[in-house]
Amino acid sequence: MSAQSHGGYYLPAPSYWPILGSAALLGLTLGATLFIHQVAGGGWVLLAGFALLVWMLFGWFGQVIGESEQGLYNQQVDSGFRWSMGWFIFSEVMFFAAFFGALFYVRTLSVPDLTSANNALLWPGYTGGWPTQGPGIKEAFEPMGAWGIPAWNTLILLSSGVTVTWAHWGLKRGNRTQLIAGLIATVALGLLFLGLQAYEYHHAYTELGLTLGAGVYGATFFMLTGFHGLHVTLGTIMLITILGRSLAGHFTPERHFAFEAVSWYWHFVDVVWLGLFIFVYWL
Amino acid sequence: MQAHALEHEHGHGAPSGLMRWVTTTNHKDIGTLYLWFAAVMFLLAGSMAMAIRAELFQPGLQLVSPDFFNQLTTLHGLIMVFGVIMPAMTGFANWQVPLMIGAPDMAFPRMNNWSFWILPAAAILLVISLFLPGGAAAAGWTLYPPLFIQGGISYDLTIFAIHILGASSIMGSLNIITTILNMRAPGMTLMKMPLFVWTWLITAFLLIAVMPVLAGAVTMLLTDRNFDTHFFNAAGGGDPVLFQHVFWFFGHPEVYILILPAFGIVSQIIPTFARKPLFGYASMVYATASIAILSFLVWAHHMFTVGMPAVGQLYFMYATMLIAVPTGVKVFNWVATMWRGSLTFETPMLFAIAFVALFTIGGFTGLVLAMAPVDIQLHDTYYVVAHFHYVLVSGALFAIYAGVYYWLPKWTGHMYNETLGKWHFWLSMISFNVLFFPQHFLGLAGMPRRIPDYAVQFTEFNMISSIGGFVFGASQILMLIVVLQCIRGGRKAEAKPWEGAQGLEWTVPSPAPYHTFETPPVVK
Ligand code: HEM
Ligand SMILES: [Cu+2]
Numbered sequence: 001m002s003a004q005s006h007g008g009y010y011l012p013a014p015s016y017w018p019i020l021g022s023a024a025l026l027g028l029t030l031g032a033t034l035f036i037h038q039v040a041g042g043g044w045v046l047l048a049g050f051a052l053l054v055w056m057l058f059g060w061f062g063q064v065i066g067e068s069e070q071g072l073y074n075q076q077v078d079s080g081f082r083w084s085m086g087w088f089i090f091s092e093v094m095f096f097a098a099f100f101g102a103l104f105y106v107r108t109l110s111v112p113d114l115t116s117a118n119n120a121l122l123w124p125g126y127t128g129g130w131p132t133q134g135p136g137i138k139e140a141f142e143p144m145g146a147w148g149i150p151a152w153n154t155l156i157l158l159s160s161g162v163t164v165t166w167a168h169w170g171l172k173r174g175n176r177t178q179l180i181a182g183l184i185a186t187v188a189l190g191l192l193f194l195g196l197q198a199y200e201y202h203h204a205y206t207e208l209g210l211t212l213g214a215g216v217y218g219a220t221f222f223m224l225t226g227f228h229g230l231h232v233t234l235g236t237i238m239l240i241t242i243l244g245r246s247l248a249g250h251f252t253p254e255r256h257f258a259f260e261a262v263s264w265y266w267h268f269v270d271v272v273w274l275g276l277f278i279f280v281y282w283l
Numbered sequence: 284m285q286a287h288a289l290e291h292e293h294g295h296g297a298p299s300g301l302m303r304w305v306t307t308t309n310h311k312d313i314g315t316l317y318l319w320f321a322a323v324m325f326l327l328a329g330s331m332a333m334a335i336r337a338e339l340f341q342p343g344l345q346l347v348s349p350d351f352f353n354q355l356t357t358l359h360g361l362i363m364v365f366g367v368i369m370p371a372m373t374g375f376a377n378w379q380v381p382l383m384i385g386a387p388d389m390a391f392p393r394m395n396n397w398s399f400w401i402l403p404a405a406a407i408l409l410v411i412s413l414f415l416p417g418g419a420a421a422a423g424w425t426l427y428p429p430l431f432i433q434g435g436i437s438y439d440l441t442i443f444a445i446h447i448l449g450a451s452s453i454m455g456s457l458n459i460i461t462t463i464l465n466m467r468a469p470g471m472t473l474m475k476m477p478l479f480v481w482t483w484l485i486t487a488f489l490l491i492a493v494m495p496v497l498a499g500a501v502t503m504l505l506t507d508r509n510f511d512t513h514f515f516n517a518a519g520g521g522d523p524v525l526f527q528h529v530f531w532f533f534g535h536p537e538v539y540i541l542i543l544p545a546f547g548i549v550s551q552i553i554p555t556f557a558r559k560p561l562f563g564y565a566s567m568v569y570a571t572a573s574i575a576i577l578s579f580l581v582w583a584h585h586m587f588t589v590g591m592p593a594v595g596q597l598y599f600m601y602a603t604m605l606i607a608v609p610t611g612v613k614v615f616n617w618v619a620t621m622w623r624g625s626l627t628f629e630t631p632m633l634f635a636i637a638f639v640a641l642f643t644i645g646g647f648t649g650l651v652l653a654m655a656p657v658d659i660q661l662h663d664t665y666y667v668v669a670h671f672h673y674v675l676v677s678g679a680l681f682a683i684y685a686g687v688y689y690w691l692p693k694w695t696g697h698m699y700n701e702t703l704g705k706w707h708f709w710l711s712m713i714s715f716n717v718l719f720f721p722q723h724f725l726g727l728a729g730m731p732r733r734i735p736d737y738a739v740q741f742t743e744f745n746m747i748s749s750i751g752g753f754v755f756g757a758s759q760i761l762m763l764i765v766v767l768q769c770i771r772g773g774r775k776a777e778a779k780p781w782e783g784a785q786g787l788e789w790t791v792p793s794p795a796p797y798h799t800f801e802t803p804p805v806v807k
Binding site: 008009011012013014015016017018019021022023025026029030032033036037060076079080083084087088090091092094095097098099101102105106109110111113114122123132133134135136137211212213215216217218219220222223 | 297298302303305306307308386387388390391392393394396397400401403404407408411436439440443444446447450453456457458460461464465466491492493494495496498499500502503506507509510511512513514516517518519520521522524525528529532798801802
């Protein structure tokens with residue numbers, strides 16, 4: 001018997017998952033460094049770190065889900081999850097802010113400055129403008145237009161925000177079919193988005209000459225969209241988990257914070273995309 | 284209840300020995316781990332400082348190569364900031380926040396364990412980097428490109444170490460912020476919280492806001508180094524100065540992350556030993572919040588020399604000076620708390636008073652540096668080094684010492700050796716000033732920072748500074764002895780060993796039992 005079953009705040013017993021997670025991060029980062037520098041075995045260390053991380057995530061989240069289903073988490077634990085998910089999303093906002101800040105900075109300050117009289121001697125004939133690969137890179141590229149795939153992707157993500165909300169309504173009304181159908185639709189839209197983005201990247205590299213090396217346009221383009229894509233991938237994995245749990249009969253109309261957390265995250269990813277569409281693709 | 288709790292610890296096959304520490308979900312254990320980690324890292328980064336001062340004892344190159352010298356200054360800075368001050372402050376938060384707000388533990392005990400245990404992973408990466416071809420990163424703790432882009436494999440390890448340190452800080456802050464917002468005992472309204480809790484609430488907010496920005500900055504370094512991007516390269520339309528903007532958008536709030544918890548500790552200690560409530564509690568809270576908000580708006584005072592439009596310089600100059608106002612409010616309140624109090628001068632109080640005096644000197648030199656025309660002279664000289672050591676060593680570090688002496692009886696159940704504690708204080712206080720005060724003169728005379736060799740006219744002050752440095756370094760061994768002694772034995776501490784102390788943490792026995800406040804106390 002432990003403190004936890006007195007109806008008080010749930011305090012978990014000692015756990016091996018965190019230390020496995022630390023070993024995983026060490027393997028991942030060390031492995032990635034060795035791999036980048038082409039040291040023999042680096043790839044294997046990276047892979048081992050990744051496998052360990054996946055195992056840890058499965059185990060740890062599995063345990064949390066189990067505890068939640070046993071009803072060990074009281075109201076206070078639940079509101080703790082809400083606070084911390086909110087702050088976590090705020091930290092993600094700031095992460096994106098760093099890259100958006102870089103984009104705004106180069107567009108309004110560094111690129112125009114390179115065309116100024118100060119720099120005329122260093123970079124004669126550079127006319128700036130946007131998009132640009134900068135004064136020193138010779139290979140030309142074509143920028144990504146906004147009104148093809150990106151516009152479709154906007155529509156797709158916005159609709160996925162609707163479907164996940166529809167699923168939530170279903171959950172709250174006790175309509176499990178609506179819940180599951182809504183989640184399946186959301187996951188499908190997420191995957192479709194990712195597929196289209198992969199196609200877009202392929203198109204950029206093979207036909208437009210738009211690569212990571214395409215000056216500061218390429219750098220900001222791939223950093224922002226890539227980071228966002230990573231978040232969509234994570235969000236989709238989270239949605240799939242929630243779908244699995246819904247199929248397994250988890251969640252009640254009153255208590256389902258895991259679902260809400262994932263939908264908060266999904267809406268956040270959605271809003272970031274709007275910023276991307278406007279500032280990276282459109283303007 | 285008690286029997287249950289015991290059974291919980293010893294039953295359930297809970298690991299013992301080393302595994303107890305590896306798997307622990309207890310806020311007190313984790314607080315202890317953080318504090319010991321900080322202590323070990325302090326010895327590591329401290330020995331680097333000793334090597335730096337030894338090399339600078341005389342002009343010319345004696346002990347280390349210039350490149351290794353730069354590795355030393357880089358690692359010294361990175362480890363002291365991310366491996367010593369921040370973990371030590373988080374250790375305090377772990378131990379004290381639940382005790383001070385009447386919570387049974389931190390909000391997420393397993394994540395708490397993880398936040399701690401990824402720190403050694405980052406430390407391992409940094410230590411490994413010393414032994415790789417080319418040695419450790421040597422571009423300064425500020426990681427500026429283009430220098431940082433040009434280094435070898437260790438630079439990538441450094442980037443990843445910073446990612447891990449950032450993840451640790453973010454998880455730690457999510458835990459602390461949630462604990463404070465969600466787990467206060469009934470009746471403990473926000474404006475009744477001890478000031479240490481308030482400062483950590485605001486610090487956690489700052490960390491959540493700016494650690495991701497640092498992560499973004501180093502990620503761009505990583506891709507510039509390895510994946511052909513041109514964020515910081517003018518040939519591709521980028522700009523090395525962009526890095527400085529992003530870095531200092533993190534960096535200036537970061538210095539307040541280092542100092543706000545120190546403000547909190549000092550605000551607990553001074554009322555105790557003045558036997559008077561803190562003067563101007565509400566204004567302390569508002570001053571802390573204003574400092575936090577202003578800290579987002581002043582970053583380019585680190586960049587007056589990069590070439591900024593005059594309006595920019597003026598704005599950053601005045602905005603920076605504005606921070607002195609809430610800081611002044613705090614200093615005023617500490618002094619007013621002591622005014623006409625019945626003061627006694629136990630070791631924690633000595634460190635707290637030294638904090639007030641010496642931190643204020645650091646604040647004043649900060650104001651001097653905030654003046655753009657002056658800073659153009661002083662930037663990257665020893666004056667800056669003196670400034671930030673006054674705020675970080677006699678500021679943050681002295682507050683940590685004060686806090687350790689203050690709460691050690693609660694943590695160990697024993698009183699520490701007051702005589703040795705006082706020796707530690709006086710030796711540290713005097714040698715600290717011998718070490719850093721002359722650096723103001725060196726900077727004013729034009730000695731640049733991050734240089735292993737210097738012009739002969741700087742010799743005397745450098746010798747004095749180095750001698751102060753060696754004494755300071757040696758004195759810290761005393762502290763280690765005091766702490767170890769205190770853990771192993773000594774006069775038994777009462778639940779409230781300090782007559783004038785206030786707060787929930789003094790209502791539980793010393794040493795604090797493994798589990799406290801399983802049923803929340805009611806605060807009136
Ligand atoms: C009244 C408050 C303060 C003001 C006005 C101030 C102002 C400044 C200015 C203008 C600089 C840039 C100097 C230069 O590089 O030329 C500077 C550097 C620095 N300050 Fe402060 N400061 C203040 C408080 C603090 C505090 C509380 C801390 C830390 C606890 C701190 C830590 C630092 C550090 C680490 C640097 C050097 C960074 C580097 O270049 O490596 N300062 N300060
Ligand atoms: Cu600053």
